[in-house]
Amino acid sequence: MNKEYILELLLTNKIRKTQFRIELLEVFMNTKYGLSFKDVKERISSTQDKVTIYRALTIFEKKGIIHKVPNTNDVSKYAICPEACSEKAHQHNHAHFICTQCEKTFCVDEIELPILKKVKGYKIKRSNLTLEGDCPDCI
C-alpha cells in the first residue's frame, strides 16, 4: 500500500521509477522526522553518489513531495509533505519541532498555524512555525 502510493506519486509527478528514487521515498515515508543529506545517505543502499542524492532531493522538493524544514544551523533537513502539495502550491499548515539535544526535527500536526495575509507592507505567502526544545526521546 505504501508502495502503491509511492509509485503513484512518482507517476503523477513524471519522475521515473528508479530503484533509488523509490527507496528514497520509502525512507522518507518511514521516518517521522526530518532527514539531512547525510541521514539519507546512511539509510540508502541503491546509490552512494552525492550528486544523485542531491538531485533527487531537489526535484522532490520542487514537485512538492518533500519540503525543507527551516532551521538555524547550516545543514538542510527534509521531510515528506503530509498534505497534498504540488509544484504550484507548497503550503503546509503544520509546525516543526527541533530537538536541541538530539537535533532531530519533527513535523507537528497538532498546532494550528496563525494565518496572516498582510502585515505592515509585507505580502505574506507562506508561514512556518518552528519550535525548539526537548523531544519525547530526550526529555
Next chain:
Amino acid sequence: MNKEYILELLLTNKIRKTQFRIELLEVFMNTKYGLSFKDVKERISSTQDKVTIYRALTIFEKKGIIHKVPNTNDVSKYAICPEACSEKAHQHNHAHFICTQCEKTFCVDEIELPILKKVKGYKIKRSNLTLEGDCPDCI
C-alpha cells in the same frame, strides 16, 4: 547614544572593545534586516578576515546580542536581538519575514507569537515564526 549603548553592551558581556567589534555592532544596529556573513564582510572595514568575523558572530550570538534567523537555505543570517536577551535566556517574541525575491530577512515586531508550553510529549522552550513572501521594496 547608539555608541554609548554599544559600549555598554560590550562591557556587560565582557567582550573587549576592539574597533572591529564596535564596528560590527554598529552595522547590526543600523541594518533593519538580517545579515549573512558575506553581508557583514562587505559592510565592514576594520577586518576582512573571515575567522575573525565568524568568531565575533559566534560570541555575539552566544551572549544574546544577535540571533540567527531560521531559514530553509544554506546561508545563516544574523540580526540584532531587539529585546534584552542574555546568555541564559535567548527568547524573542517576534516573527521573521523572508522576502522570496530579494532574499532580505526582516524582524517583524507586529505579530504576537503563539506561546506554547507543551505539545504531545515535546517540551517547547522557544518558538520561531517565519513568514515568506514579498517585502515592501519588492511588492
Next chain:
DNA sequence: AAATTAAACGCAACTAAGTTGCATTTAATT
C-alpha cells in the same frame, strides 16, 4: 608607568555542504 594575562586577531590549512559539466546508462514512449 611597566608587567601581566587572557581575549582577540590573522594566517594557513582543513572539513563539509552543495554545485556544475559531461559522458554513460536506462526507463519510458513510439
Next chain:
DNA sequence: AATTAAATGCAACTTAGTTGCGTTTAATTT
C-alpha cells in the same frame, strides 16, 4: 526494436564554516 529524455556517476569546483597556532593588544594588576 529504435528513440529519447531522464537519471546516474564521476571528477572537479565553489562556498560556508572550523581548527590550530603563533602574534598582538585591551584590560587588569602591581
